[in-house]
């Protein structure tokens with residue numbers, strides 16, 4: 001699987017003698033690979049004498065201090081993701097809600113997929129114009145559930161069937177086009193040749 005390495009070159013971090021790096025497989029999430037994870041899946045960093053989480057540091061370096069009582073949330077449900085575009089401010093209550101959704105996702109495919117009906121998964125797979133966030137909101141499931149469906153990591157049987165059907169359809173179209181275009185033309189060609 002191909003991936004991109006991301007390096008966050010802040011001078012503040014050089015002081016700590018350890019830069020923050022991450023890898024990204026699809027230009028979406030940046031998974032931190034420079035710092036160890038805690039039990040909740042967040043990467044930890046020693047920053048200005050404080051033991052904290054890497055995603056908080058990334059947020060602060062780009063946006064300034066985190067207001068008191070506020071937390072930095074992930075819109076993508078991946079605690080080790082440090083893509084600044086996936087980090088937003090929220091309250092503790094928001095964070096608890098996020099964790100509950102994430103917990104549901106982690107507890108197994110049967111739980112995460114059982115929230116959706118087969119017909120809904122087909123709708124999601126056919127719906128390419130809306131963003132993952134919009135679809136997750138629409139079906140009341142986590143972003144990772146939608147992403148896994150779109151990436152073919154869950155509901156594989158349905159995505160394979162849709163691909164198979166699509167290929168079958170193009171094959172049928174191609175053959176029907178051929179017969180409808182070819183026959184009258186060849187007849188006309190033959191006729192012309194005879195006339196001349």
Ligand SMILES: [Zn+2]
Nearest residue numbers: 029076081086
């Ligand atoms: Zn992310």
